[in-house]
Amino acid sequence: MSHSAAPTDERLSRHEFLTLLHERLRPRTYLEVGVSTGRSLALSSVPRVGVDPAYRIETELEGDVTLARTTSDEYFATTDPKDRLGGPVELAFIDGMHVFEYALRDFVNVEKHCRWSSVVVFDDMLPRNVDEAARDRHTLAWTGDVFWVAEVLRRYRPDLTVLPVDTVPTGVVVVLGADPSSTVLQDHYQEILDQYVHDDPQPVPDAILRRQDAWDARTLIRRPVWGLLHRGDRPWRRRERGLAEIQEALHQPDDYRRRRRAAREKAQHVVRNVRAGRVRPGTTPVAPAETPADTAQSLLAATTQAGLEAPRRIALLARGRRPALAREIRALRPGIKVVQVDARARAADVRLALASAGRLDAVVDLTPDRDGRAARARELLPHVRKGGVLVLPDAAGGDGVDVRTIPTLARVGVHGTHLWLRACHNAAEVESFFAERGFEVLFPEDYPIAEQAQLFRFARDVAGFGGSAMFNVAFATEPARVCLISAETYSPQNEAMIAAANGHRLTMVWCHADVPHGSGTGVDSRMHTPFTFDFDREGAFLKRVLDEPLPA
Missing domain, CATH: 3.40.50.150 (Vaccinia Virus protein VP39)
Incomplete structure (x- = not known):
């Protein structure tokens, strides 16, 4: 998709963009590195922390604000911002020292205090000329060489979504999909510096100077991704699914909206049945008499x-x-x-x-x-x-x-199409296979945990792809048959323990993995590799399993 730059007089300034971002994302906490006069900090009304060794506040700051007059390195070495904010950082704005390694360390430190749905914004990421991008400042407008951070994140952290945004005057970059447990950047820190710290003049890529791949700010703000990220604090939402949904919401917004609308309608229908049961045909309200x-x-x-x-x-x-x-x-x-x-x-x-x-x-x-x-x-x-x-x-x-x-969902199929980890290439066909056999195919994480418990409460047959969604078999109150479909490299330890503890009969359906055993890759790569369900092999096996009597 092309996100060509808008004419200069139509572009949003960074503060206009941040204002709209606050409105659409509705973050509950905010962190800012590089407060300066406090203008961007004043855009937030939620609990917020500002870090700057030389701030000079010229804008009135209202509400719950904590200012730290120290360097960001010193602040994060001694302080956990979550203690002051009351929870993870949901929106961060990094506009500190305009030198590559400082900005990189700021991101590393900020990410540790985020959740997967947090949004991190870098300022001054699209210099307009080589002079502005110098490490040693010699111009009035100065971005420094922080633009290299975006390339480093794309190369070393491909799990992140890095979005350059065409704002006035020197652009911003939005980073989505944070992983507070990641140590990749720290582990490769010196290697990164050796590759990306250059003497002036900086070799600024032409695509950055021309803002070739930058999003139009208004287009990005209109994408449905912000509502998804706002809901990311809900405990049943997981990062692996969220990353896939981020891509869909950004690049296929109409499909995402249609899918979400269909999911809501299905959820309302199923939950309505679970909450109050189904009225049997012919049942009518009965008026209680006086005696x-x-x-x-x-x-x-x-x-x-x-x-x-x-x-x-x-x-x-x-x-x-x-x-x-x-x-x-x-x-x-x-x-x-x-x-x-x-x-x-x-x-x-x-x-x-x-x-x-x-x-x-x-x-x-x-x-x-x-x-x-x-x-x-x-x-x-x-x-x-x-x-x-x-x-x-x-x-x-x-x-x-x-x-x-009280409704009875005797057969439940756990939907897994939107996972990018352990993804089944032909998941839709597999779900159709189960739907044809009387399974109610659903995605448990579309429901709060209490409603997930009700959906699985009376299930006797549960089938689905390996992962946390299948942990819901713990809610089944009677011995159930559990069919777990996954790559042959997957380790179903959790599912096996849950099944054993609840007396369920667990059947593993192993499929050919994209990254097989003995491939020389890491354990995580083999564990989470995508796979393909073979209907001639796995399909025939499942048919035999489902034809067997249920556990007593």
Whole structure:
């Protein structure tokens, strides 16, 4: 994709670009190296730290600001900015000493305090001429030789996304995909200096002087990548998937938006079913009558309509105890156990009362809290057995109730198309293979952890690609058959331990790896190599496995 420079009078300044970046990214923390007069620091309103040995603040700084009058090397050697910010750095602006090795060390130090979704911006990365790029300053406008940092990051850290941006006057570079655990730059620091520290005049590449590959600032700001990065703090989002999504959001924004929209719609559909169950055809709201006897008869009729013929254990959740109603239910169904739970009690006490009752056939919510209906359903679901029902306040606000059955996802396929580590080249065909066999194919990380637990709760067949998404088999409450698909070089230690601890039957489906054993590459390269699923070999094997009886 070409990102040709805009005419000078249409370009954004670095401060205009930073302003828009704050608006789109909505970072919760901000770090700045090279404060100067405080103009760029004032663009942020979140907890922020500024480091500069000679700052001279001329702009009013409001809110939570910490200034450190020291060099960046000294600051990072003695201070952890996360302690002051309350969390990782989500946006950093590096505009310190305009000398290559200083800027490189600033990035190394800043990255240690980031998460994968953090954004790091370098200033003065696109000099307009060789004089501006000199290590020894002799011009009014001066970038120094910091432009070499972008090339070093591309060469030594290909996992990072390095984006030059055409801003006035001397351009910026945006770096995405940070890895705070990486030591590559430190390990090769002297080697890098030997290659990239040059005597003046600097051999500035012509592509940099002409801003040949630079993004137009407005085009970059409009990309959907910033929302993705803002959500990167969520614990179920992993770096390997995030890196692939960054590329898609930058270079295929329409496809990314369509995929995200489809994922949201699917998530809403599946989660809605998991939260409140599926209404069986023909089930209608049942209006409770005025007398306890009529109410008991109506509620039991509602559970029968939902397919629950003879409930043996139900819970009544109400504001206060309903002994008359409980007596009428027992009279209509001799032998039934009715557990009464006071909804006015503390949430922890309500959960304890429900948990103490054992697995319930039905929970009847008699509280009038219709606004909290979905949240109430989520709270009650773990206490209802598979095939049981929830009786909830009518969503329409009438006097009736909605009867919902607890859904059962018996076969779950774990979606892995968007992983760049351990990627299956023909993942879409593999997912179709499972979908044709009745598997509900989904990507667990699209859901909060509580909803992931519900999705896997009653699964008896789980299949998917090796990785953390498959750890959800820990939530399966009954022995399950787990089919793990991965390269023959992959080590499934975690999945094997989880399966053993939960009594699941683990079947490994080994595929041909792009980087085979004995290739001479590192362990990580072999462990995370992409692979191809062979339908004649692995496909035939899986068909035989899935035709076998499920574990008892």
